[in-house]
Every structure is written in C-alpha cells, then in structure tokens.
Amino acid sequence: MKLEIGDIRIDRIEESCDISNLPHEDFPDATPEALAPYLEWLKPAAIDPATGRIIMPVQTYLVRTRHHTILLDTCVGNHKHHPDMPLWNQRDNYRLLEDIAAAGVRPEDIDFVMCSHLHLDHAGWNTQLIDGRWVPTFPNAKYLFCQEELDFAQEEGRKGDSVYGESVQPVLEAGLGEVVAMDFALDDNIMLEPTPGHTPGHVATHLVSQGKRAVMSGDLIHSPFQLPHPEWSPVYDWDRAMGATTRRRFLESLADTDTLMMSQHFPAPSTGHVFSKGDGFGFRYLGCDMVHG
Ligand SMILES: [Zn+2]
Secondary structure (H helix, E strand, O other): OEEEEOOEEEEEEEEEEEEOOOHHHHOOOOOHHHHHHHHHHHOOOOEOOOOOOEEEEEEEEEEEOOOOEEEEOOOOOOOOOOOOOHHHOOOOOOHHHHHHHHOOOOHHHOOEEEOOOOOHHHHHHHEEEEOOEEEEOOOOOEEEEEHHHHHHHHHHHHOOOOHHHHHHHHHHHOOOEEEEOOOOEOOOOEEEEEOOOOOOOOEEEEEEEOOEEEEEOOOOOOOHHHOOOOOOOOOOOOOHHHHHHHHHHHHHHHOOOOOEEEOOOOOOOOEEEEEEEOOEEEEEEOOOOOEEO
C-alpha cells in the first residue's frame, strides 16, 4: 500500500499477519463481557470471528523523502530466538526484504533505520544471521536509538530477552548506531515525539511535508478496541498507567485533525484518521469504508 504525505512517499509493507492471543490474555480489562459491545465492528478485521483472537499484523513503513530513504520499525526478522513466542521464533521468511525490493529499494539504499522501540517485532530486521554472525541488514544506514530505550533493552537482555544481543548490539558494534534524543528532528520532514509507557524510550515518528502530516504510532496503541478504552493497557506495557496516559494524550492530539495515523498492529490498511467519540475515540481507515470505534 502506497501513500503520499506532501512529497513524502510511504509504503506500508507487511511482514506477517497472524492470529494471536485472546484479547483478555494480553489486555486484562478486555474481558469477554467488556468487549461484547464492540465485537460487531471488531469482527472480522481486528478479531478473528472463528476463534475470537486478535488479528495482529507486523509491518514496516518504508519512507522516502526528497533526501532520505528510511525504515520505520523492522518487524520480527529471521532466525531470532523467542522461545516464548512460537509464531515469531526462528523465522525463515524473506518476504519483507523481497517486498521492500519490489518497492524499488535495496538494503544498501536505506539511509536511516528508526525503531519506535526495541521489542522483538519492531527491531528484528535490524540484523540478519550471515555465516553464524549477526550483521546489520542495512549496511549503509544509520540506526537511530534513544538512550532510554537502549538502556531498557540492555536491561531486558540481562534478564534473558534476545533482542538487545541479536538485533541491537551487533549494530552498535558495527559502528552504525547513533544515539538521539526522544524529541529528535532529523530534518523538516521527520521528527520524534516522546511517547513513553509501552517502553521507557518509546517514540512516535511524525512525517510532515507541504502542510500534510502523518505519524507512526508504534506500540503506544495495539488494537482498535483501545479506541473506546484508551485505559486498557496490555500486560506488555512497561508502565501500564503511563501507557494509558500517553495513549489518551496522543489520541486527543490527533482526534478530528487531518493528521494521518500509521499504526503498527491495527488490521490492514492500518492507517487512517482518529475522531472523537463519547469519552473515547474512533478510527476511519484510509482508502476503504472501514470504521472502528
Ligand atoms: Zn509490537
């Protein structure tokens, strides 16, 4: 799916779309009773009608400005060790790189890699396993990291998580990492917004060109059922209260504006506009008649 924001071209490229957990397994507030009023619109795109499970795409946004070619988040990747996550463990599937190539971009063409945060499904293709060694997948890119997120990922690594060791450290050791502030601006087109809660160093990435605006929201919101209930934080938020506060503030800032929200895990087409609805929000997807909330 191709989008344009002023003279910025954006390709939304899915790595996978899996049927994941039951909502209340990840979102304790999303009990079957609490979710019942919303199933009519959550099915079939966001909740699988057959199993009641969350439908969970994993994707990257390939961004081309007049000056730079940028990847926003790098999905799960291949051969990564995630024994607790069978769907994402030891993958061997080059679809993402093939689809980036089909959009006319080779790995060596990427100028910047920007991860909203350093979880397994957002930093995986930072590296790939070549001859038994993890090497940066995008050899000419600068990988921009926030120190808060590096510290958190390293700490998670000490507890046994594989992301830092497999997808971050090899980039730093290759000299391709660059630490930036959580409100860093790359130029007049691309700027970060601190959105902590899911992780300490989580950022949203704003794209601005010719008066048009979009923002990639990373994992500050996962599912459309958080639109009516921004306070429903998932168990995998580092600070669930902070996550809820950030989520509501972010949705309020977008609601009823022309800014396009590019989500990570909403069902395809994943992008659209936020509107106010009662105490919460709704989402009008781009290029189709699907509305959630
Ligand atoms: Zn995610």
